[in-house]
Amino acid sequence: MNSELTRWTGPEGLPRFDLISDQDFAPAFDQELAAAEAAQEAIAANPAPATFENTIAALETAELGLGRVLSIFYTVAAVDSNAARQALQRDFAPRLAAYGSRTSMDPRLFERVRHVASDMADLRPQDRRITELALRDMTRSGAGLTGGARKRMAEIRSRMAVLTTEFTQNVLTDEREYALPVADDQLGGLPDWLIRAMRSAAAERGHDGQVMTLNRSLIVPFLEHASDRSLRETVFHAWTARGTGNGAGGADSNNLPIAAEILALRHERARLLGYADFASYKLAPEMAGNADRVEALLGQVWQAATARARQDQARLTELLHEDGRNGALEPWDWRFYAERLRRREHDFDVSQVKPYLGLDAMLGAVFDVANRLYGLEFAPLEAQLWAPDIRAWRVTRDGKLMAIFVGDYFARPGKRSGAWCSSLQPQHKIGKGQRAIVVNVCNFTPPEAPGAQAFLSWDDARTLFHEFGHATHHILSDVDWPSISGTSVAQDFVELPSQLYEHWLEQPEVLDRHARHFQTGEVLPADLRDRLIAAGNADAGFATTEYLESALVDLAFHRGEPPQDILARQNQILEALAAPAAIPMRHAAPHFAHVFAGDSYASGYYSYMWSEVMDADAFAAFEETGNIFDGATAKRLEQSILSRGGSAPAEELWLAFRERMPGVEALLKGRGLA
Known part of the structure; x- marks a missing residue:
């Protein structure tokens, strides 16, 4: 096995992506899955009475090696998909589901967790919390089921892993395969920056002229500005055809039967666990409740x-x-x-603002807000990541390392659409502890040439702030255990930090400091800023x-x-x-x-x-x-x-x-x- 997949040797403990090939993933997955299974078996078969240390705490460390392999694999599979990685996803998904079923439904393990949970008076608050969650999650996974119900739950989980992987890959195929040539006489109304982005997209795909792709950072401004109504209709239908079987990937990318089967299996799973339907099951542990x-x-x-x-x-x-x-x-x-x-x-045109919203300027705003709120400081970090335009920073406070932050900001073929935040590793205090390595992924329009300035729309800038709001949840995390680290919270609570952070983008105090014209350095004029904010709603x-x-x-x-x-x-x-x-x-x-x-x-x-x-x-x-x-x-x-x-x-x-x-x-x- 390539040891770089588990013993990361890059600066500040980052993985060296340049030392990892697609051929390395399967052997590493096999080895670490076997190690995780052995660790889980040792906990379940331990003849000693169940304690917090030999059961709950042991579970927190059982999958750390597997988690490191999978965090690298699923990162690159999402940001730079290819046929080999898609095949690996299809192989890994049912095996992970089967492993999850065996461990989360193991009656020996369930009994040990219940025993620890039956008397938590002497546990520290965080220890009590992860014990409660372990019992809750095993119960919701079907650990209390017996006989045919238990067998059927495992079958459902295995099938769901296959279906959700197929669904994702079908959408990605439709997005990757679509590139609509747009003639010069069809460019009416489009701003220069968008035309340049369409030409870059064409060159990237080996086409002349300009093309429209299904990258949201191109689709939305195209629909806002293109004066050719029939072309707008064509592009809109292509955007909404993803996953229907009528998209660029053809009938093989039809997600409708997949989605129907997913819904049926979720309903069956909820009924096996005693809930009326999946909504009742899913919402029970959330803030909403029902x-x-x-x-x-x-x-x-x-x-x-x-x-x-x-x-x-x-x-x-x-x-x-x-x-x-x-x-x-x-x-x-x-x-x-x-x-x-x-x-x-x-009296406001979004194109007027774009020259003031350079990516570097907006990153400066993101980092400045984090500094003024939380005292965080950001220093660029040279590292070998999964593509040349990925950037990394050391995040410190009062000289102490808080986290590593990685930004992957530009659209590329094979990259999943949208924007998200994930972590290569969570913060925890096990042993010597570790700080988070947190990743923000976006799909902004790339610059015209390598090293040139990249510009954001106002919506892009909002996305930048939103995803960094998630990052603060990881960066500032200060808990003992990985299972409750960072964004490991109720689903209807997880968007609070990200959406809250967006508010600072709209503040004149922030824009006046950072929204500067890329050529002149002039601050975004106050009247334009005020019109921008007024036009926001x-x-x-x-x-x-x-x-x-x-x-x-x-x-x-x-x-x-x-x-x-x-x-x-x-x-x-x-x-x-x-x-x-x-x-x-x-x-x-x-x-x-x-x-x-x-x-x-x-x-x-x-x-x-x-x-x-x-x-x-x-x-x-x-x-x-x-x-x-x-x-x-x-x-x-x-x-x-x-x-x-x-x-x-x-x-x-x-x-x-x-x-x-x-x-x-x-x-x-x-x-x-x-």
Whole structure:
């Protein structure tokens, strides 16, 4: 086995990706999976009475080697997919599921965990917490099942691992294979920076001229600016065809039967465990607790959002008719006319701002906010990572190493779309302890040439802040055990730090310091800055409605009996909501990776808004002091939430910070929907 996969030898303990090949993963996986199985067997078969040390603490270390191999593999499989890595994913997934079933459902291990959990009076709070979670997770995994039910649960988990992998790979195939040539006479309305990005995308794929890909950082501005309506329609249909079997990957990339089977298996799993449906099972350990509370929150916002959206739709339809086009406003029209309305009402064009939003400048803003809030300092770190344009930083405070931060910011063929935060290794205090190695991944448009300046849209800048908000959860983590480190919290609590961090992007104090013209160094003019911020909620009805459609469809998919016809059920839900036809779901079922690429956000896509209720109230805590960088409030946020990971229930952590539960009013006000 290539030892670099487990004994990382790069600077500050990073892996040396240049020393790892695709051929190294299978032997390393085989060895570390066997080691993890042996460690689990030793714990389960231990003849000594179960104690916290020989059972719960031992479980925390049983998979550390396997975790290191998988963290490298799944990182590169997501950011730089190829045929070999996809084949390995298909091989690893069912084997990991089988291993997970054997260990989490082992009756010997379950009995030992129950024994420790039966008397926790002398345990420290964090030790008690991971014991409670171990018992809860084994119970929810089916450890208490017997006979045929136990066997069926293991079969379900194995099959789910295969299906979720196939779903992800099908979407990625459709995205990777699509490249639409765009002729010079079809470029009307497109800003120069977007045309250059389309030409770079063409060159990257060996084409002349310019192409449109399914990279969201290209799709959205294209739909906002392209004056060729038929081309907008073509691109929109390609974007929404991902995973339908009608995308660039053809019939082999059809996710509809896969999604239907996933829903059926989730429902069966929930019923085996005594729950009415998967939503009841999934929401039981979350802050929300049950689907009725989720629907009540989403319903309040839905009424305000769709009322605003219908007002906006009428105004945008007038603009459509002004162009001599009869008929209804279509989904591929909305962003185009919304951008025209924004320019008209706010005298604001997004292209005016882009020269002030260089990636380096915005990273400076991200790091400055972290310094002023938490005293963090960032120094570039030279390291051999998975692509030449990946960057790394040492994160310190008062000279002490806090974490390593890695940024992978640019779109490339084979990279999964979207943006996310993950960790190559979590923070913990086992043995000598370790600090987090945290990774932010985005899909921004690359610079025109290597070493040239890269520019962000306003939405890109918001994404940059959002993902770094997740990173603060890892960087500031200060817990004993890896299972409760960083973002290992309730799903509807995990988006709080990320969405909270977005607020600082909009502050004049931050923009005046960092948003500078890439050529002149001139600060973003105050009037342009104010128009930018004022225009921020100009299309809030659309943005909120498209999100809520996805969240409500996700929840409905997992309540009651699972649908057999996914698209028919999706359309039925939207019809019952009286959803505006011109506003499609942000993520339709065939490419809804949040829900079908794994269980994390299944019946949990609502969590972004659940967290937003809290993040609006959390930022208000800073505003109430008269100082958005108030040190005492930042310290209380760190000590109550960011440093504590999952060491206590989410509601307890929130109340330690704010001392009361929030209402929806701050969210509606922040979105301009009040």
